[in-house]
Amino acid sequence: MTRVLITGFAPFDGAKINPSWQAASLVAAEPPTGLTVTAAELPCVFGKSIDSLRESIRATSPDVVLCLGQAGGRLGVTVERVGINVDDARIPDNAGNQPIDEPVVPGGPSAYFSTLPVKACVAALRAAGVPAAVSNTAGTFVCNHVTYGLGHLIATEFPHVRGGFVHVPWAPEQVTDGTAPTLEPATVAHGLRALLLAVAHTPAEHDLRVTEGATH
Template sequence: MSGSTPRVLLTGFEPFDGESVNPSWQAAEAVAAAPPAGLDVTAVRLPCVFGESLTALRAAVAETRPGLVVCLGQAGGRPGVTVERVAINVDDARIPDNAGAQPIDVPVVPGGPAAYFSTLPVKRCVAAMRKAGVPTALSNTAGTFVCNHVAYGLAHLLATELPDARGGFVHVPWAPDQVPDGSAPSLPVETVAQGVRALLLAAVPAREDLRVTEGATH
């Protein structure tokens, strides 16, 4: 990474689907306000809109010139923070985005590869968060909504224009106030932020991943 202090761009999303908050943005803000020692972290909120989210991401990358980009998104129902291994080249929206768009079977990047693997050391990131006491797992699907749209768009940007930078996507669970009746899993935003800090400290210096089992049978 260029410069004496590694630059990290951390993004989260605005609320969507009728929610009043989005814990991905809350966690990104918290990490930027109290970043890990030795890292220069900038947080940027992305619109939950196909196309516009990638325009905003590209502008943030151009402005901050980071060596590492980590995009966060909400995955309601998941019990822990999940590091995404792969992003696929398709938008297939079960619900409309915040601008009312609902693309079906549309490529994120026409003519782009079918998928990209994250350039984060994903298993090392999972291990670091677990060591920090944060529930976490490796995920093999980022869905087909705006989160995957951004995950794929980021990967394509890095692969085609920014070969010296690395990045990937991480999903976070609902915050407790989003499920006050306890009917679904949730994590406090500060717990998520603690995990993200551990992830960044693991990801910034490491290009080699751990060779450990994190696979799934289904």
């Protein structure tokens, strides 16, 4: 039985909900067959989010960690390829922190790549009827902070864990005027169940050899 820890973020920047946490909760409530899934909500705070992630990994001893975050404006679910060692916040986090050009981990590597099969994940999402793509940037806010932080935790404390980050679009209730793309959290959760099954059956080194690159 594959043990999964799935995380989402608390609402931030004045929002009432965060679809990443909604989707994570739904997956944990109805996990895919053969997987046990525990959900944890991370604070949208630099530093504390990684501390909370570490505590959740220690508490659940997962085989796979899938962290989720909100990326308003994206067309579908995006599987992040890499997290970079920089915090550069356009807005303050929920504790009022707004780092500029600071490292996530001082002295750490420039980047950590996902240890999930990112292209197989995208293929599984699409096969489940959910729009999806590989993303080559997790931004420089708390989502990237956790993307990089997870990579560092795996490299230094939890080498048995496989993990990565996925961004989800706004929920429909966040965009009531139709000016930006949205996805129902239930639809996102449906796709994530397929993604997790793909992860459980596909080692990262056996990822699909298909084109998912970007020209910009």
